[in-house]
Amino acid sequence: MTPLILSEPDLRARVPLDLAAIDVVEAAFAQLAGGGVVMPPVLSMHLPQVNGEVDVKTAYVTGIQGFAVKISPGFFDNPRRGLPSTSGLMVVLDALTGRVRAVLLDNGYLTDIRTAAAGGVAARHLARPDATRAAIFGTGMQARLQLQALRLVRPLTHAVIWARDPARAQALARALDGPDCSFTATADPAEAAAEADIIVTTTPATQPILQADWLRPGQHITAMGSDQPGKAELHPDCLARADLYVADRTSQTRLMGELRAAIAAGTMPDGEHPELGQIIARTHPGRQSPDQITICDLTGTGVQDTAIATHALDAFSKDDPNA
Amino acid sequence: MTPLILSEPDLRARVPLDLAAIDVVEAAFAQLAGGGVVMPPVLSMHLPQVNGEVDVKTAYVTGIQGFAVKISPGFFDNPRRGLPSTSGLMVVLDALTGRVRAVLLDNGYLTDIRTAAAGGVAARHLARPDATRAAIFGTGMQARLQLQALRLVRPLTHAVIWARDPARAQALARALDGPDCSFTATADPAEAAAEADIIVTTTPATQPILQADWLRPGQHITAMGSDQPGKAELHPDCLARADLYVADRTSQTRLMGELRAAIAAGTMPDGEHPELGQIIARTHPGRQSPDQITICDLTGTGVQDTAIATHALDAFSKDDPNA
Incomplete structure (x- = not known):
């Protein structure tokens, strides 16, 4: 199986912040509370010599076919170079075999979406x-x-x-x-x-x-x-x-x-x-x-990443049943 | 900058276990001892429900232009499905900006090489x-x-x-x-x-x-x-x-x-x-x-991953100065 490689423009075009995104993040939070989740502590690497940091988050959610490992760099001198501070990608691994199913070269876009979706979930249940x-x-x-x-x-x-x-x-x-x-x-x-x-x-x-x-x-x-x-x-x-x-x-x-x-x-x-x-x-x-x-x-949380990444894959596999 | 995506066959063809591989791993170990390295503890996720585990390793080595984040899944029921137990990939991030430079879809091949190279380094210095x-x-x-x-x-x-x-x-x-x-x-x-x-x-x-x-x-x-x-x-x-x-x-x-x-x-x-x-x-x-x-x-260690991944990128960028 060749991994699916998706670019930031692909993902922006097909994974909007909508009720579907809020729903998948909501379901992942419910799973987290229910105990069907393995979510290790965040791997955090601090790089003061280049005013940067890298976080790696992951979560395995029982019942979801894939799980994401997200690499989130934040390099805070980037704006001086005309680049955004944050970037990164998500890798989706198959939940049964661990094989790489997809690489989502989102430069942080899916993090933006899943973070905002969590705000929607919080308001829906608490406001x-x-x-x-x-x-x-x-x-x-x-x-x-x-x-x-x-x-x-x-x-x-x-x-x-x-x-x-x-x-x-x-x-x-x-x-x-x-x-x-x-x-x-x-x-x-x-x-x-x-x-x-x-x-x-x-x-x-x-x-x-x-x-x-x-x-x-x-x-x-x-x-x-x-x-x-x-x-x-x-x-x-x-x-x-x-x-x-x-x-x-x-x-x-x-x-x-x-x-x-x-x-x-x-x-x-x-x-x-x-x-x-x-x-x-x-x-x-x-x-x-x-x-x-x-x-x-x-x-x-890593469950939000797994939720949005597998949601993104679903959006593309609807076109191509072999994806 | 579009990340370079390299497949396992690409990497097998161009990154052999040779003296050059041993030399880059040796240099990385020397850096680790010299203090110019940030290497956080391994992120380890155990998934007994699918007889699997995922390790994430990384190391930032001062003086190397990129650093690797390696995702190593081991799913031990895979042989029953006709698949190898281990797979995974390495992501190479730019050392100054954190931007994704390359995704090495090596299915663990580069880990094999850097692990053997460390054995060569040990024998060269201790035998x-x-x-x-x-x-x-x-x-x-x-x-x-x-x-x-x-x-x-x-x-x-x-x-x-x-x-x-x-x-x-x-x-x-x-x-x-x-x-x-x-x-x-x-x-x-x-x-x-x-x-x-x-x-x-x-x-x-x-x-x-x-x-x-x-x-x-x-x-x-x-x-x-x-x-x-x-x-x-x-x-x-x-x-x-x-x-x-x-x-x-x-x-x-x-x-x-x-x-x-x-x-x-x-x-x-x-x-x-x-x-x-x-x-x-x-x-x-x-x-x-x-x-x-x-x-x-x-x-x-993560420094071996950073060493072999950047060595692999060098092998490809010799062809293409824009890579």
């Missing part, structure tokens, strides 16, 4: 069904994609964007504003948070932006920017203030998510916390009333 | 220069390749092969026998060891085969079969009996090499031991006299 107003912190690729994912699962009519650079927030709001959903920008993060039903933080902040006394009953917060031990977007008091804290994977969020700083500050116990998959699988009740405050802490 | 007689334990791919590597660095005129199955040992000896080097088989491992200047063990044994009282002054032993915590080819007394024990990487051999069982048996201390790269770099004196017994414990 109030009648949520119409969102606040987005950040203006990068994930700010756009998280908004797109939210709109697939909740009837948003307005979103406000905050960023450290107000000009960028204004530019993004102008670019996205439309008849179905209006977009505005603000230079005041407290103002952004005040009116939102859903807050999504998408920044690489190392100092908390969202403060606990800004939170209001009924809000849902998805924090997806922190994926390294030095990062934090929510003040540690936010987690204590919330009625429900949910991790994508507690073993990761305690090391590199918002939970890490909250444990260090003593506002959260370093123990078991509910995981997103448990809410999906209904082994944890999740949000119990419209007034609760919920937080979902997303650090990115 | 007596006048070594003419080898004993090989095992009859698999590495038995053949280790013999080939030995013959590149030492003037072998005879080799004896032992295997648990005597018929296999005889068949391999018949296949390899020739005018420059004679090959015989034996059913007695003590007899195989008795006359050898160099002993190479290449088996997946979990109980020791080579006994300490078989060893004779002047011998060099390379043990390359053990690469998992349950494996061992040498009796723990062998390591204590030797004048010099050398690891490819002590942090690995103490967990998955011959050193592991020797530490457990109390015959070797769980501390610092010389590494092959130190002997190459002459920061450790190595063999000090023709009568010493030396042992080299090879578990396989």
